[in-house]
Amino acid sequence: MEVEMSEQLNLKELERRAYRSTFQDGLWDLYLAGIMASLGVLEVISHFNDATWIRFIGYLVTFGGVWGLFMLGKKYITLPRLGAVKFGLKRKRRKLTLVVILSISLLFNIGLLLLNKGVIKAPAWLHSFASDMTRRGIMDILVPLFTGLFVSVIFCLIAYFIEFYRGMYIAVLFGLCIFIDMSFDLPVVMLMGAALAAIPGLILFIRFIKQYPIQTGQVDHGSPKAS
Numbered sequence: 001m002e003v004e005m006s007e008q009l010n011l012k013e014l015e016r017r018a019y020r021s022t023f024q025d026g027l028w029d030l031y032l033a034g035i036m037a038s039l040g041v042l043e044v045i046s047h048f049n050d051a052t053w054i055r056f057i058g059y060l061v062t063f064g065g066v067w068g069l070f071m072l073g074k075k076y077i078t079l080p081r082l083g084a085v086k087f088g089l090k091r092k093r094r095k096l097t098l099v100v101i102l103s104i105s106l107l108f109n110i111g112l113l114l115l116n117k118g119v120i121k122a123p124a125w126l127h128s129f130a131s132d133m134t135r136r137g138i139m140d141i142l143v144p145l146f147t148g149l150f151v152s153v154i155f156c157l158i159a160y161f162i163e164f165y166r167g168m169y170i171a172v173l174f175g176l177c178i179f180i181d182m183s184f185d186l187p188v189v190m191l192m193g194a195a196l197a198a199i200p201g202l203i204l205f206i207r208f209i210k211q212y213p214i215q216t217g218q219v220d221h222g223s224p225k226a227s
Contacts, residue, residue, distance in 0.1 A: 025078045025208040029201025031070040033194045038062035040190030081212035148179030
């Protein structure tokens, strides 16, 4: 009986290590840094040309490019070195919880957007309070504050549920940069934050490449071959 329990504990520990090893390559750090850098670059461009279609294309190209590089990295760099692993019920439950969190965050984001567009009206006392305390409009305060908090909290929750604890640092950094950028119109802060997020990711990526070299003849695009 004790042997069976010991084996179960060992299997759970192996599964946990295998799951968390997917974050050892630094690609998640670089991906989030790329998102931050994309936002900063697009904000800088908007200062020179604020055409809606240019910004739309910019979002598609930059975010799509960052996501594409992330997926290619996982497929051709990480997967051939670590292989593919199927996880148990606990991981599936965490994914379900993550879906619920993302759904709630989407609703919150829609509400903030409606507030910003004037569809939902803020209470009169809140307008008065903002004007008396800061001499600025309520939306000038609420939008940067809640957007920064929204990004930080949601990303922290996501990082926790996928056990990417290093992502909490990036989440706080991301939210802080968004708040400063929106409050003082300083898109360069997003680029600085991206650099701070990318540095540890780049270090981990280089270390991962050196620590897990591809063994010639054992893998083909991440699919283990039968021996």
